[in-house]
Amino acid sequence: MTVAVFTLDDLQRILIGVAGADEGIDLDGESADTLFTDLGYDSLALLETAAVVSREYGATLDDEAVTAVTTPRDFVRLVNDSA
Template sequence: MVAELTSEKLFSILRECAGEEESVTSTQNAVDMEFTDLGYDSLALLETAARVSSEYDVDIPEEGLSEVTTPAEFLAVVNGLLKVA
């Protein structure tokens, strides 16, 4: 079992689910940017959440994502759920 979702893995999954975004050059710089500013819409976020749920065997409730606007917030939600699991 994977202990934590990293920003690198999150961006890898985002790219696989929604395509490469030219504006994302460094995951460190992009982690605090809003998904919309990075070129990802809510559908991309839902697809990414479904993929992360499957790969990490964790249930990510949709309502838990409604307030998530940045990759850092997404990581906090997912990693919080992984610690509980």
């Protein structure tokens, strides 16, 4: 099964849905390399995001790998590498 390519826009949409984050954050800009903690996201938000990603994209994400990523760009890479 081929998993659709996961993008920063997909991540932003899901983060907003699960964490109720500020919609003003643009992950396509410099924020893509900003630490999740600096963007206001904790490990729980990332784990909830990973659960949604698993359901929507069929990606299998290890909890330890999810909590080890530190930036949105790294999270996107993790999802796409899991395909």
